[in-house]
Amino acid sequence: MTGRDASGGPDRGPTLPEELLLLALDPERGKPLCESSYLRYALAGAALAELEWAGRVGEGRGGRITVHNPLPLGDPVLDGALAALPDPTKGGQGDGGKARRWVRSAGRGVDELCRQRLEERGAIRRESRRALGLFRYERLTAGPVDLAGPAHARFKSALATGFADPCDRTFAALVAAIRLDRRLALGRDRRSVHRELKRLGREEWIARAVRSAVIEDESVGSGGAG
Structure with missing residues (x-):
């Protein structure tokens, strides 16, 4: 979660969305800790x-x-997300639309790209299951390469430093936006940490967009559908 220059070239390791997926996974159930x-x-x-x-x-x-700039970065996850935005060289005029709407529409695709990339890295195994023999669902179990441990360690390190790094603040703000912090180990002073994370979530424009999408789901009683 240190500042990365995602400009292509050699693989620099998991991107922020990959780290977030690893942080959110419950290895025992093979499902996210949050909605x-x-x-x-x-x-x-x-x-x-x-x-x-x-x-x-x-x-x-x-x-x-x-x-x-619509030029790809050489990373499959980030390039997939970039491709989901309007290309300003093809009439898009630089307007990518409302961030709240975009995270809703692009979320499923980015999730799939993260799963594919983490499977390629050996960090997860994807297992297809059926509930009651009818409904297909996917479990994500730990792979031979431990990337979840480092993701948790980086989050704890950022927590210990008060999220001083701008990239760490964005990470923390996104965690707060979906209330994932309620399911993570935050140390003894949980209330204080929750307050700080909530503040970060209000300050970061992308986290605000994510939180708005969550609130929109909750307001219509969808329970996060979509």
Whole structure:
């Protein structure tokens, strides 16, 4: 979770959305610790944050995404997210639409790209199951390469330093936006940490968009459907 320059070249390790997926996984159940659709919104938000750090997008007026540069970065997860935004060279005029709407629409695709990439890295195994013999679902179990441990360690290190790094703050804000912090080990002073994470979630524009998508689901009683 240190600042990455996602500009292609050699593999620099898991991207922020991959780390977030690893942090959110319950290895025993093979499912996320939080609502699956909310996690998808946060994964899309994490990819958007990486694109912002790489100079590809930025914050526009009224919670909109501005696309500065449509050129790919050489990372399958981030390039997939970038491709889901309008190309300003093809009439998009740099307007990527409302961030809240985009994280909702792009979340499922980013989630799938993260799963594929983590499987390629050997960090997870994807197991197809059927509930009651009818409904197909997927379990994510630990693979031979431990990347979940380092993801948790980085989050704990960021927590210990008060999320001083801008990238760590974005990560923490996304965790708070989907209330994942309620399921993580935060040390003794949990209330204080929750308050700090909530504050970060209000300050970060991408986290606000993710939180708005979550609230929208809750307001219609969908339980996170979509």
